Amino acid sequence: MAKRHVSLKDLATELNVSISTVSRALRNHPEISQEMVRKVQDLARARNYTPNPLAMGLLRQETRMIGVIVPDLVTHFFSSVISGIEYVAKQNGYYILISSSSESYDKEVESVRNLLNTRVEGLIVCLSQETSTYEHFDVLVNYEIPLVFFDRVCRSDEVPSVVADNTEAARQVTRHFYENGCRRIAYINGPAHLSISKLRYEGYLQGLKDCHLSFDEELVAQCNLSPEDASKATRKLLRLKNHPDAIFGINDTVIFAAMREIKQFGLIIPTDVALVGFTGEFHSTVVEPSLTSVTHPTFEMGKEAARLFFERIKNPTAPPQQIVMETSLVIRNSSKRK
Amino acid sequence: MAKRHVSLKDLATELNVSISTVSRALRNHPEISQEMVRKVQDLARARNYTPNPLAMGLLRQETRMIGVIVPDLVTHFFSSVISGIEYVAKQNGYYILISSSSESYDKEVESVRNLLNTRVEGLIVCLSQETSTYEHFDVLVNYEIPLVFFDRVCRSDEVPSVVADNTEAARQVTRHFYENGCRRIAYINGPAHLSISKLRYEGYLQGLKDCHLSFDEELVAQCNLSPEDASKATRKLLRLKNHPDAIFGINDTVIFAAMREIKQFGLIIPTDVALVGFTGEFHSTVVEPSLTSVTHPTFEMGKEAARLFFERIKNPTAPPQQIVMETSLVIRNSSKRK
DNA sequence: TTGAAAGCGCTAACAG
DNA sequence: CTGTTAGCGCTTTCAA
Helix, strand or coil: CCCCCCCHHHHHHHHCCCHHHHHHHHCCCCCCCHHHHHHHHHHHHHHCCCCCHHHHHHHHCCCCEEEEEECCCCCHHHHHHHHHHHHHHHHCCCEEEEEECCCCHHHHHHHHHHHHHCCCCCEEECCCCCCCCCHHHHHHHHCCCCEEEECCCCCCCCCCEEEECHHHHHHHHHHHHHHCCCCCEEEEECCCCCHHHHHHHHHHHHHHHHCCCCCCHHHEEECCCCHHHHHHHHHHHHCCCCCCCEEEECCHHHHHHHHHHHHHCCCCCCCCCEEEEECCHHHHHHECCCCEEEECCHHHHHHHHHHHHHHHHHCCCCCCCEEEECCEEECCHHHCCC | CCCCCCCHHHHHHHHCCCHHHHHHHHCCCCCCCHHHHHHHHHHHHHHCCCCCHHHHHHHHCCCCEEEEEECCCCCHHHHHHHHHHHHHHHHCCCEEEEEECCCCHHHHHHHHHHHHHCCCCCEEECCCCCCCCCHHHHHHHHCCCCEEEECCCCCCCCCCEEEECHHHHHHHHHHHHHHCCCCCEEEEECCCCCHHHHHHHHHHHHHHHHCCCCCCHHHEEECCCCHHHHHHHHHHHHCCCCCCCEEEECCHHHHHHHHHHHHHCCCCCCCCCEEEEECCHHHHHHECCCCEEEECCHHHHHHHHHHHHHHHHHCCCCCCCEEEECCEEECCHHHCCC
């Protein structure tokens, strides 16, 4: 702020009245003369006065800022959710302060601390991949500072959250494979402690049961969510003496890594191996073959998360809700065998 | 901020000393007894004291916040640049306040105003697609408030900026086509007023000249940057009685729309039509055929923009620099004909 | 209808 | 070595 913004004081001096008069006039206080109101408001406009949010914040103990912590900014899922959060925040006159944890527990802890030090009014968080203990959110919970989780969540009995209908989605995928003639359906999971891993795995198991397929441990691979590790997991599956005829991948990264590996093995999608992932439209339609995928309403998830946040601001002690967003299985070529 | 954060006053009361003593002790002021320093710092730690940035901001007239305005958050290019900005901002103890213009001029103008009202210390901006007048940045320029443009820039004589070596890149692409036997090289441009459009078009023309190819007006199509419009532009090119044997697309969106259209026309890439775009690695390698593309060092661009920003904070009146980032042409299958 | 004063949390100049 | 005071910009009693 090179040249200082004009303050109430500046206006007051110029009009030869007190600061409080100016303050009142600007807010159309009833006990002020029409004359004065007009004069002050005109000058304010002319001088381009805008209230200083720092001063207001100090006074009211509010900053109108929401801290948002995501594993990264560049994945479409996260940037899209952020867009949704931003959309609702803007409507409510709030700004968001974004911090990326880079999938690191330490950075997540640090972000929580830093954002709180910045006096954000609360946090909307998607847990990092490494995060498996949750004490760094104690402060928020104990002090009743609004907190909302999305996608990768924890402490759902204490903290409101927004998630996809992970279990149901994974179950449907499994059945879809079955209906397309697949019998050795593999699943590439993420880190075991993540809620999405647990829930989608759960759905996979339910789907197998629905189809009366027996569970085969060797058809489940696990990876951290890096492309390299996902490729490794895929190779492990493909090298089985009896390789899977379908692979379900927990997310974007995993499924594209898998796709590449399958092609490299000289196998045909979907004839040899059918493929389904969790991912957005753009990526799904641009690849060859086009990818059958479970799509999240990502922007909506962001909006819901923000909505829950503002409910929390209004009523910090209400019992925490969990919003489950419906996903939909969009069938494209990577899984069509009939 | 449900329960108030502890303040210097709280600590002072508890220790029965003055606020200033506490303040000084915390900052290791030389004229304070070791004894006192220890006592105060211990208590501060115990009570979890952190300075209130609102108070500090008010005092010092600084907020340690940078406003960032981008056309959208979900395009990989932008989110990646933002990551770079965030990285450097964090190093300097700054936060970024992100606002997306949704490619709308009006929203951009509003974002500038809102962010300034929030007292950010300056702005880092990529112009919206619609923006063709630049008076909304007058305030910044006149008041010497730090401002940096990236990618789509304007007023480069007054405002520092970071751009790709657009002209050179486009020129190389054209030559690359030529070397692969293409003779009817088309270009799909963006809105004419955007700097990137002008510069890449310029490079295209230079490339033609380098190869002694004559310029053919009907080989240049233009679109706003939406997928629909890009498809339309592509169709226009493909319907020419003598369709192009190469298409260069100004960005991601355009090139993927083009790819789809070409396939729909039943033409083979690269045999019938070679294709090159400006885009990141992930997308390029996931499509079939893999896409030859000019890649920006996006994260680095963000870092550079932030670096320029902090230079500006230190010295708001220095002559504005323009940083030109080198791009590189990564040759993949969509353009290999030899 | 308007003004004076206190206070939000903090630092810095000035006293002692 | 420590305390007092003023002030950053604003709202809100309380007085006039």
